[in-house]
Amino acid sequence: MSTASLALTDSATMVRRDLRxxxxxxxxxxxxxxxxxxxxxxxxxxxxxxxxxxxxGGRAEYVAYVTPAILLMAITAAVQGTSISVAMDMTGGIVDRLRTMAIARASILTGHVVGSLVQTMLSVAAVLGVAVLIGFRPSAGPGHWLALVGFLALMSLAFIWLSVALGLASRTVESASNVGLPLVLLPFLGSGFVPTDSMPAGLRWFAEHQPFTPLIETVRGLLAGTPSGGTAAVAVGWCLVIALGGFVWSIRLFARDSTR
Structure with missing residues (x-):
């Protein structure tokens, strides 16, 4: 088998391990x-x-308004588990053992990333399913749904790589379980639950300029079938910045630990 084939096989094994x-x-x-x-x-x-x-409006209108925020919370909550899983591996000695085996080192992180992506998308599907059951009726067309799935996957990957880096940087599992808490709280300080124009001036400025607001507004627009190109571009930009930053940080931390 070629080096690429072996790497893919090792990565698939690590993904199965993470899903188990x-x-x-x-x-x-x-x-x-x-x-x-x-x-x-x-x-x-x-x-x-x-x-x-x-x-x-009423409760029916609020279901449509709040669902995008809960979808983002589902993503941040699910990937928070990635930090814990990575920290468990790094502090429990399993990674040191894997490094002595004839496996592609990249497959160790790949397993965490792909496994977390699967779990995150399951959580997103569960939230959407329950939202529909309690009265949410999206107006998105087929193209909007495809764009929504792609955007949610991009958002998930961005936060997953950030969570991997946070897990690698954590010295204990306990610290890894707390380090991602701001990711869960920030949607509350955006447009997820109430419009930003209802907030005091200082908080409104923060809510309008933090990354979670364009992410939520992009999801809200796609579900409504009326996406905003400007907001979506900002949201994709934030995802790419977070993903690249998390990826580079993760690779450096993993390489540093490999030389110890």
């Missing part, structure tokens, strides 16, 4: 897959009537 972790750690998988759905139900049925009235 979902079965071995059901509590973590439950938290990452179910908690976004719980947040969706909480905001729609507890706060949706009041917040929806503020949008000039």
């Amino acid at each position: 972790r979902m079965v071995r750690y059901p509590s973590l998988t439950f938290q990452l897959l179910v908690m976004p759905v719980v947040f969706l139900l909480l905001f729609v049925y507890v706060l949706g009537g009041t917040l929806g009235a503020g949008l000039g």
Whole structure:
């Protein structure tokens, strides 16, 4: 077999290993897959009537408004588990053992990235499915749905690589479980749950210029079938910057640990 074929085989093995972790750690998988759905139900049925009235509608309108934010939260929550998985491998000695074996070193990180992408897209599908069940009716056409899937995958990859880097930089599993917390909180400080024009001036400026707002607005536009080209371009730009930064940081940290 060629070097490329061996690398692909090793990567597939690492992906299977990462996916089996979902079965071995059901509590973590439950938290990452179910908690976004719980947040969706909480905001729609507890706060949706009041917040929806503020949008000039009701609970049905608020489902459409809040679903993009919950989708982003599902992505950030799912990839937070990537930091934990990477830190477990790095601190538990399994990576040192893998490095002594005849496998492609790149496959170690590839397994985490692809496995996390699969888990993240499952979480996104669960949130969308529940949103439809409780009354969300997207107006997206086939082209918008394809663009949405591609954008969600790009967004997931960006945050996955960032989470891999955070996991590699963490000295303990406990610190890795906390280091990604801002990724879960930032959607609350954007346009995900209420319009930014309802916020105080200072907070509104931050909400309008932080990366999560264009990400949420792009998803919202695609689901409504009315994407904004300018906002989408900014969102894709943020994804590329985060993905590139996370990738470069991850490679450097992994190479540094390999020389120890």
